[in-house]
Amino acid sequence: MDTKSYNRELPTLQDVAREARVSTATVSRTLNFPNQVTEATRLRVMETVRALNYTPNFSARALAARRTNTYGAVIPTMENAIFARGLEAFQKVLVANGATMLVASSSYDPQIEEDQIRNMIARGADGIVLIGNDRKPEIYRFLEERQVPVIIAWTGSSLAGRSCVGFDNVAAARQLALKAISLGHRRIAFISAHTVSNDRARDRVAGARAALRDAGLDADAMPLVETKYSIQCGQDAFATIMAADPKPTLVMCGNDVLAVGAIKAAQEMGLDVPGDVSITGFDDIELATIVSPALTTVHVPHRQMGRLAAEMLLAEVRDKSEPRQINLETHVVERQSLAAPRDQG
Amino acid sequence: MDTKSYNRELPTLQDVAREARVSTATVSRTLNFPNQVTEATRLRVMETVRALNYTPNFSARALAARRTNTYGAVIPTMENAIFARGLEAFQKVLVANGATMLVASSSYDPQIEEDQIRNMIARGADGIVLIGNDRKPEIYRFLEERQVPVIIAWTGSSLAGRSCVGFDNVAAARQLALKAISLGHRRIAFISAHTVSNDRARDRVAGARAALRDAGLDADAMPLVETKYSIQCGQDAFATIMAADPKPTLVMCGNDVLAVGAIKAAQEMGLDVPGDVSITGFDDIELATIVSPALTTVHVPHRQMGRLAAEMLLAEVRDKSEPRQINLETHVVERQSLAAPRDQG
DNA sequence: ACCGAAAATGTAAGCGCTTGCATTTTGTAT
DNA sequence: ATACAAAATGCAAGCGCTTACATTTTCGGT
Helix, strand or coil, X not given: CCCCCCCCCCCCXXXXXXXXXXXHHHHHHHHHCHHHCCHHHHHHHHHXXXXXXXXXXXXXXXXXXXXXXXXXXXXXXXXXXXXXXXXXXXXXXXXXXXXXXXEEECCCCHHXXXXXXXXXXXXXXXXXEEECCCCXXXXXXXXXXXXXXXXXXXXXXXXXXXXXXXXXXXXXXXXXXXXXXXXXXXXXXXXXXXXXXXHXXXXXXXXXXXXHHHCCCCHHHCCEEEECCCHHHHHHHHHHHXXXXXXXXXXXXXXXXXXXXXXXXXXXXXXXXXXXXXXXXXXXXXXXXXXXXXXEEEECCHHHHHHHHHHHXXXXXXXXXXXXXXXXXXXXXXXXCCCCCCCCC | CCCCCCCCCCCCHHHHHHHHCXXXXXXHHHHHCXXXXXXXXXXXXXXXXXHHCCCCCXXXXXXXXXXXXXXXXXXXXXXXXXXXXXXXXXXXXXXXXXXXXXXXXXXCCHHHHHHHHHHHHHCCCCEEEEECCCCCHHHHHHHHHCCCCEEEEXXXXXXXXXXXXXXXXXXXXXXXXXXXXXXXXXXXXXXXXXXXXXXXXXXXXXXHHHHHHHCCCXXXXXXXXXXXXXXXXXXXXXXXXHCCCCCCCEEEECCHHHHHHHHXXXXXXCCCCCCCCEEECCECCCHHHHCCCCCEEEECCHHHHHHHHHHHHHHHHHCCCCCCXXXXXXXXXXXXXXXXXXXXX
């Protein structure tokens, strides 16, 4: 008894060709370049395709054509609305262009990121989008060797003429800090994501420092706590910061999630936000409008970055277009968590 | 002048074989079944691999081996913490097993979902996870023909002996509703996601109805508004519901996002939650703990589903294990948005 | 009707890998 | 030493598609 008797093979291009009484080349052309084929042939072939319920084998196609029509994205985490949103937009564009997305998350771990990148390349990604600039030079070397187009997202500047689509993290944070300073804040503390191998986080801190410097304050004295990405971590960091003396009148946070944690912690400590202490975020995710008080934060064009990244990647691969550097606008969204400090002293 | 002079070809298995003075078969075995090869050979081959900086070509491998080691997930949307979380867990397991994840989102559109499923199969996904049972029978037929293992997630029951990993949406919603009824609620309204081709949403409504019936109330009279998935939609739906007379004392929502919208709307209408009206959610995402009042909701084991889905898929593909149906526990998380109604009349 | 260019189609050589089978090497028991 | 099974390796035939090049068909102009 043949145990796998029902494992009938799938129809191949050959089968279609035989059935439609044309060569495999013609079938291939009908599928890939319909306009290179007579209307009659096209109809006949398509009919056969339908009749046999044929689906092309992408591996074979990729092997023969030497491109996979697949694009990768390696992001720090999917559990974060901002990246998820960007991804969703990224994939929409790809699908609209008949391409497929490969995703991997690195959990903010450079080693995992490297593995994932190599894996995507091995799987034949035609192009790849990465978040931020910070990574070992050998990774970039590897990518160049393989001649795989790369887009750096989430930052408006990149090195070595690489493509990027993002915004100026320094400027955005600086603008927010300046606004706070103009409201009278002088003692500003910062809760940041870990800045090692995270240029976005570093830039945001730098932006705050720059604003302090602009105002003639001691930027280096700014209390800074680095922590992981979660509400709980934001809470803990806030507690650490408020243990200092004198306490800051404003705690800036490197992202909204940390800020929400900070607000929670403040409220648990019986502090009024923004009465006793102001808190700001960065990203403008949904959470920012839900938390009470609603978060004053920096709006970041997540979807737009995802969309543009896909378009740029497709252009570079399909039209051999030149790398571009796109710097998008951000703006401060004023809500309720930032106000003038109560004690101006 | 050769314009692509710098397009040096990547090393292939052949190159490694020649360099290491073995056959391609041996290199292949060294890479895939190291224990079928002498220690000495293995070392020599691996050394050569490193020296040439060789990476296997997955398309070729997939074509020859007739499996891609790739697993797909088609989810309604990535912009939703619950699916994102599940995905993250799904991918972690895959990566730990040397496999890759393909993701696609359908935007809750059955047609897009179908296209995405077919696309994944064409791309050679070795297995696939789908959310919920509702879809055209021909899709299931297609999948069976192709003999691709499928896992239905987000629901604890499936038809035709298909594998699933999830929970009982009816029972979970019923339990929550019963709790509310025991608090004294009699006039209960429901805001649901669209129930067409969404069995999870339908089941949750059914659960609420079942509870009403248990309590001897008229389940069919329960006001029901169906809407899309967003905070704004939740707000609008809440307004619609509260325009009725008599107003409900409890508005149950099919998910946390809608519930947050409902709370927002209530507050904008000057209604106290839960004083004037109770509101419940479903999912227990982060948002639920942030919104004020914090949401009483049903906790759903998102990560666990993702993890188990991956494990089951791998087992079915690699070990030919039998389909399984896994029904996970859920539980009501009591926070502040549900309380006894003020007017018991 | 005939010619030549352009359009359509066919031929067949791979793409880089896996794997069944054949062959060689190794290890063990005599 | 010798015989033999088991382990390691090699040989070579594909996997299903694309595409350069060769061949045939079509069609406008005469």
